[in-house]
Amino acid sequence: MVAKPMTRWLNIWRMNTLAIPADPQQAARIWSALSEGVTGQLKSGEILDWGIYPDGSGGYGLFDDGGNADAMQLVLARSLAKMPFVISDVRPVLDVEQAKRVLQRT
Numbered sequence: 001m002v003a004k005p006m007t008r009w010l011n012i013w014r015m016n017t018l019a020i021p022a023d024p025q026q027a028a029r030i031w032s033a034l035s036e037g038v039t040g041q042l043k044s045g046e047i048l049d050w051g052i053y054p055d056g057s058g059g060y061g062l063f064d065d066g067g068n069a070d071a072m073q074l075v076l077a078r079s080l081a082k083m084p085f086v087i088s089d090v091r092p093v094l095d096v097e098q099a100k101r102v103l104q105r106t
Contacts, residue, residue: 008064048063
């Protein structure tokens, strides 16, 4: 059996300020729920790295699918679950060794 190569996924996300309630208590509950979700994903290893811009407008998450296509479906489902508060741009990325192999083929 040949192992499927792992793919890393970069999620560049931004806050949808139009979807955040004007009421500070409601906004705080949304931020808290989003933060708890990310903390759980980091602890479980589902997210490799995560960061937020200092102004709170957005950030990034780095995921590894472990060579399992079902894992990427979970990553996409988690991104969609944060809508409409968070808008995500999820893309596969290559590490240095993967990039070298691609460049050698061209």
